[in-house]
Amino acid sequence: MRQPSDARRQRILAVVRSRGAARVADLAEELQVSIVTVRRDVEELARAGKLRRGHGVARSLLPVESPGAPASVDGGAVALMVPERHTYLYETLHGARSALEDAGLRIVLHIVPKVAGAERPIVERALAEGVQGLLIAPRWRTLAEEEDAYGWLARVDLPIVVMERRPRRGSALHAADSVCSDHWYGMQLAVEHLLSLGHRRIVLAARDDSPTARVLRAAFAEIAAARLEDWTIVLSAPGAGADPDEEPPEFASVLRSRRATAAILHGDEDALMIVQQLAEAGIRVPQDCPVVAYDDVVAALGSTPLTAIAPPKAEVGRVAAELLLERLARPGAWRPRRIELLPELTVRGSTDRLTD
Structure with a gap:
């Protein structure tokens, strides 16, 4: 039998006050109604000043009533x-x-x-x-x-x-x-996208000065060894290595020497700089060298907006x-x-x- 909305909201309020906080998904399960219904009830109770609404959570405005319940974290x-x-x-x-x-x-x-x-x-x-x-x-x-x-x-x-x-x-x-x-998955997305376009000779230009960079390098090496005809990894920018004095190679020369047809570039700012360097060397993006950037912070702002992997x-x-x-x-x-x-x-x- 369907509960009247007022009775349901009173139950929600009682649960939240007794626990200090409750997830919307848990309330929906306990009341045997949809998450959408509970979310609407929580919004109405919040507008009425009876509780505080967070991301998927309803929080009490009053001290926890049950001595064994979780403590409220408000105010810290x-x-x-x-x-x-x-x-x-x-x-x-x-x-x-x-x-x-x-x-x-x-x-x-x-x-x-x-x-x-x-x-x-x-x-x-x-x-x-x-x-x-x-x-x-x-x-x-x-x-x-x-x-x-x-x-x-x-x-x-x-x-x-x-x-x-x-x-x-x-x-x-x-x-x-x-x-x-999951940066391994992100690198897989980049490689698989280029493979779907026919590219099997790919260069990764990546930083080497963060945990993310190290994961991306290792992931590319593993995926490329199994899927690509030819590949290599180079540093993407000056000062971007574990050794801050290490200088990257001239990227256009790397592409030509490896006969690479595409590149993956980490991170965005380095990617935009490399694309500019390629243009100066007479290599057009995407006609001569398609590019996938990794980070997607400013990748869309280039003169050619860059296809990019966007971590969440x-x-x-x-x-x-x-x-x-x-x-x-x-x-x-x-x-x-x-x-x-x-x-x-x-x-x-x-x-x-x-x-x-």
Whole structure:
């Protein structure tokens, strides 16, 4: 028998007040109604000032009534740490910000400078400020820096979620909560798109100064070895390597020497610069060399808008924030989660079919 809307909303309000917070999906299951119906009820209750609505969550405005229920996290502060001048991770930051602000938490933003080991003292300062949790996207320029950070980050006595990084399996940080794009899948999308257009001789120009870059290089090598006739990996820009003094080769010369017919370029700004260099060398995109960029932050803004792989940057931040919020609300019953989100391919004007 269908419940009257007023009675259903009273039940929703009672559940939310007793628990402090409840997911819309869980409420729909318990009340045996659709998620759309519950979402509409929650919106109406929020407009009436009876609860607070977040991303897929309804939160109580009153203290938790049950002594055994999860505590409310409203009114506290969360530290959010990202590297300086990193446009990709700034999108992740904004995704996390909306979820945290909807939950009533204050955000304490820390910008980490481009200095090896800079994260640790900033994390220690954040702990001293009394934050409730930590969202962190470490720079980890080299693999050695990444390995060094595992131990001390694992000892942080605070709920922590690592964003857009996947700690090595078996490391001290393996059991930490983390939310990351599936970059192996993203590279597969790029290669498969070019293969579908007839290209089997592909060059990857990629950075080598972040965990994402290292995953992309390894993924391309694995996929290319199985699917391509010829391939190679080169550095995409000066200062983009683990050794900041390493210089990239002249890209047009690489294409000609390998008889490559297409390229994958990481990241966007480097990709736009390489396309300009190719034009100066008389190599047209896409007529002579189709290009797929990886990141899709500014890829669409080139004189030829670049086909690009778009990791779900903002969604990574949002999901990481929601994961932290859920952990804060359930301090005594938590199992760490490693979440991967899938990138998408956006086809624009920089790729075309191979011609004889």
